[in-house]
Amino acid sequence: MSQSDDPTPISRKRNPRGVTMEAVGRMAGVSQVTVSRALSDPSKVSPETMARIREAIAVTGFVPNALAGALASRKSMMVSALVPSITNIVYASMLAPFSEELKSRGYQILLSETGFDPEEEAATVEAHLSRRPDAILLTGVHHAPRTRRMLLGADVPVVEVWDMTETPIDLCVGFSHAASGRAVADFAREAGYRRAAGICAGDERAQRRLAAFAESFGQSSGTEVPVARTTRGNLAAGRALLAELIDERGFTGGLVACSSDVLAQGVLIEAAARGLSVPGDLAVVGFGDQELAAAVEPGLTTIRVNREALGRAAAQALLARIDGGNPSQDLIDVGFTLIRRASA
Amino acid sequence: MSQSDDPTPISRKRNPRGVTMEAVGRMAGVSQVTVSRALSDPSKVSPETMARIREAIAVTGFVPNALAGALASRKSMMVSALVPSITNIVYASMLAPFSEELKSRGYQILLSETGFDPEEEAATVEAHLSRRPDAILLTGVHHAPRTRRMLLGADVPVVEVWDMTETPIDLCVGFSHAASGRAVADFAREAGYRRAAGICAGDERAQRRLAAFAESFGQSSGTEVPVARTTRGNLAAGRALLAELIDERGFTGGLVACSSDVLAQGVLIEAAARGLSVPGDLAVVGFGDQELAAAVEPGLTTIRVNREALGRAAAQALLARIDGGNPSQDLIDVGFTLIRRASA
DNA sequence: TTGTAGGCGTTATCAA
DNA sequence: TTGATAACGCCTACAA
DSSP states (O other): OTTTTOOOOSOOOSOTTOOOHHHHHHHHTSOHHHHHHHHHOGGGSOHHHHHHHHHHHHHHTOOOOHHHHHHHHTOOOEEEEEESOSSSHHHHHHHHHHHHHHHTTTOEEEEEEOTTOHHHHHHHHHHHHTTOOSEEEEESSOOOHHHHHHHHHHTOOEEEESSOOSSOSSEEEEOOHHHHHHHHHHHHHHTTOOOEEEEEESSHHHHHHHHHHHHHHHHHHTSOOOEEEESOOSHHHHHHHHHHHHHTSOOOSEEEEESSHHHHHHHHHHHHHTTOOTTTTEEEEOSSOOHHHHHSSSOOBEEEOOHHHHHHHHHHHHHHHHTTSOOSOSEEEOOOEEEOOSOO | OTTTTOOOOSOOOSOTTOOOHHHHHHHHTSOHHHHHHHHHOGGGSOHHHHHHHHHHHHHHTOOOOHHHHHHHHTOOOEEEEEESOSSSHHHHHHHHHHHHHHHTTTOEEEEEEOTTOHHHHHHHHHHHHTTOOSEEEEESSOOOHHHHHHHHHHTOOEEEESSOOSSOSSEEEEOOHHHHHHHHHHHHHHTTOOOEEEEEESSHHHHHHHHHHHHHHHHHHTSOOOEEEESOOSHHHHHHHHHHHHHTSOOOSEEEEESSHHHHHHHHHHHHHTTOOTTTTEEEEOSBOOHHHHHSSSOOBEEEOOHHHHHHHHHHHHHHHHTTSOOSOSEEEOOOEEEOOSOO
């Protein structure tokens, strides 16, 4: 109402052309509610009115204020996604189908990187909750107690991905990292390798994979399985860790299980530099089946996880919960596959 | 006020524990505004009051509603980021510092993939504008006319990245793709290559790089520079396009400029498969300086763009504009560097 | 230091 | 088919 009697002609500070439904309605000769209805359900408005409203929208360049809509309807049409790192292809490639699936239903993605610190994750979760997302994706199943409490209290659908647990906050879509480590151990055993070592970098899940591998292979072979560790999982680290295994830990050959394909490629490079043949002197297994796995020479034997399917399933599980029902299952194990190539 | 006289004890449908500042205030014996103040500026509230409010917040698990806050204050504390693809490391690696820089100032990122279609981008921009972001990042400088119109009308800070233009919507942080193509041509000429070809996949910017390369090298050498193209820029495409150049386009040797490092790696692989030596029979130049560039054998000569600096500069430019002032410059050219390794 | 009043721009609920 | 009215939960004056 107090629009025409605004006495400040020049530089009306905030939102100079903040067109509202009120303004559109005035121009179209209808009330604000009718504009709202026209946008949310055109069938409830007469064709003539609809036309006038459309016209007014086009002329004014009106874009509805979704913040106000969210406040009134208690539906933000936003979904939060929290991943450790978006430059890691592993997370980015689940995010893409996740986001696409939700976008097709009108949701937008509020994204944050959490790093690997549970406390940082908790702070991020709180920031996201304040935006009242209609659902939340978390990476991993280990969170600060406060995180769990906030999430349960917020009564919002949550999906934890890229790992498995019997006690999810709400929904869980992932696979068992320990099982994937044991699968590599089984493979090594069946392929006849007598000795093995591990190379590990990165998060707690990577460590769980390697620990499971080392324990399983160690038990069945009755040998010690040395595991070299570092924090950053790049090519240089892979090279350095193989050097460490050979030069300092007395590793003389066998199968080397790596916690990522990139590390494994580093191992291949270091092996070549030392004149070691792969898989003759040294067999290598990676994790992730990134594109490079099939491209390197020799091709990398590795564990594949269908990340696209995982992201999509996570989105669908959340949508099912948003739609009111319970999804068919709370726990979805998407599993993994050992892809055998030439490196082991 | 109608909280105590609510007659529905069981399953109060929506937001069952929607704690508000009102409720926190009641518990702490103060009004709603005081709670608001306590949160936004503790120094304006007495220590005792502050303590009671803190207590009430802890007990209730109150999380402020940022939607309501945004509506009232006209500041959403969200920044939109639109990139063609998040699985492309090129975009992801500028997004990470961009997001980090903004996060430190309290902003959150609303992310969307736009693909490479301007119309899709326009629709996404509209969806984002409805959320009233305090700033927007767009990838590239070519947009649908409607996009430009909406953005100008919305009166929101905009930064276009990963390209350059004399006529930005608002701010621009990037580099000249044509110049990078010419830089490769200059290098090829100075290194003594007499013939050259191009391999191109992906977006319009990739095509501009290759076109500039082909024109520049073609002119100075007086030779024809064949360019093989495809849409998807993976390893297989690199292999296939080199095969096309050799088998169908009569390319017999010289320097091959590729629009990405991944394509270039494909070329290296195909060359090895054909028994061609690099750089002896065939020299290869990539683009992007991804990690693989230094890791492949031979090391890949390529163009490096400081993507982290770019993302950070984009964030800082937007923050400067948000803070009311004009940034020191509207156009920031972050440039590029030719990294010479063994492949050319 | 604290409180009251009046929006912010929608959606939900009735009533016409 | 349309409109009036009351939320939604917070912030910005202004007053005490």
